[in-house]
Amino acid sequence: MTLPNTNLPELYRTMRRIRTFEERVAELYARGLSAGSMLHLSIGEEGAAAGIAAAMRPQDSFTTHHRGHGIFLARGADPGRMMAEIGGKAAGYCRGKGGSMHIADMTLGHLGANAIVGGGIPHVVGAGLSYRNLGSDAISVGFFGDGAMQQGLLYESMNMAALWNLPVLFVCINNQYGMGTRIDRATRSVEFDRRAEAFGLSAAMVDGEDVEAVMETAQRLAAGARAGQPGFMAVSCFRFFGHGRMDKSPYRTEEEETIGRKRDPVARARDALLSRGVGDHASLDALDAEIAAEMDATIDFTAAAESPAALSMFRDVYGADQPEPEPLAVRLDRILAA
């Protein structure tokens, strides 16, 4: 048997870090330390994040949907600053202004998570246009869920990327659910690759439980995109938990969840490492413990971090000619004192 030409230990490590980070996000919420409950865990989707991120180069950029923690981590994010942002703290990536759904980091090419379904998709086409015009060999990768497959803007974006031969890769992480609506209640056709092919994209569908298959597919499509043939891939997986933290999944049965959670990319990679003799239980347990300690520290960091200063609310609305902040109470004082 020939082993796939991938670094499975590294992919496993990435996926385990995502899984553990997301578990800590749930804990942050349960302890009342998160900024709100709009927290969308990507547990079950780690294969998509790790596999595609591994096919990207440092200069490549990307946007994500609202369920994008795992992708950002896989692209090198500091989990402490991520958790602090999710907690709305000044030490977070966006100084506590963005939170889970608007996290971004220009130094890592993260052009932003987006809370509008499909909202970030045209941004990668724009990035592709920049790379073409400026002579860069970067590509831009747009991540979104199966919900966005029913948004018109996706097709406008695919059409433009294909028309202009842009270095763009569209990635649909199909976790079967748009909030509480299973994909078969949202569309009659789940052959998403055919939709993309109809616009002239290279397209593939891949099982997200198999991180190596995801990575190989992404490498092939990314190489095409870099050469001016934009691509699309749909990664099938199962969203282990509800839409957000408030969602107890009343729209699906326990049986469906039990079966779905068997599609576990982390467990599968671990089994593969063991069966190939690349790792043993002891070394993998040690790695998991090391990651658990790393992620535990993100909660401590967030709990201890400071909230943003009150007047920072008025910062960064504009990049120039920003008006002097006049909080409402001050303004009212001025008017009524006159």
Place this chain on the structure above:
Amino acid sequence: MASTEITYRDALRRALQDGMRADETVVVIGEEVGAYGGAYGVTKDLMAEFGVTRLIDTPISEPAIVGVAVGAAMTGLRPVAELMYVDFLGLVMDQLANQAAKIRYMFGGQIGVPMVLRTQGGTGRSAGAQHSQSLEGWIMHTPGLRLAMPATAEDAYHLLRHSLTLPDPVVFIEHKSLYTRKEMADLDTPAAPWGKAIVRRQGGDLALVTYSRMVHVALAAAEMLSQAGIEIEVIDLRTLNPLDMDTVIASVERTGRAMVVSEGPLTAGVAAELAARISEECFDYLQDPVIRVAGEDIPIPVSPELESASIPTQALIVATVQRMLRR
């Protein structure tokens, strides 16, 4: 300081041409901007100089046009996206208001969206309810978006040139009835800096605050009133964001009366915001309520008679000022 005679449309084209020559990251992207030369001819002939990589004709996909401009602006280009009619804002408001306007803020100031959305609005061509609106209120109501609405060829040139240097998204709304207006313009030196209103006509009896095409209607009304011995001050705001309240307040305090004129619908519109601010800031100086003269709260009808009756007229401004001053 040499003035040239130029149309509003040609001044806009010159601004794009000079801006593109000065900064090679400037690209124009939109429907019919290249080979066709723009629906109203603003980008005519630019394709010959700048080619298809900088004059980018798009399919009819307005949301993606704006969304692509957002992404390009975040990654090194300075796009000028063209929305053929301001009425199509309904299609693009997510990319404009939820994305372009908020990206700097949501991301904690890491990056801005230096793009210009050029569009045109207003009545005057019997273009009907979906091609004649004045939707600047939607933009002005969205923090994060700059908003320029030039009334003159000179401002059309300088405000657009300046927009191409700003770090934030600028919505640049031209008036479709001004494109062929020809006037003397100094293209070397702007009469007023970005973000500052300009007093187009001085007078001590009333401050009339307006912008875009209504500046010319107001100036014509002011001439008629002058023949009757009434001198009103006409303030052209030029940009609605930034909003230069200092110039407005100074004029209202001097004259004691204020009228706001806008082609947009009366209710919850630009005129309403200006009237509220003037009332709050200048209450002790006002001898009359701040009067709004604005568009009727109706869709724009296509009949020329109905269309022109649906927006402020010179006659109505004259009659209203006379009434206010007779009280």
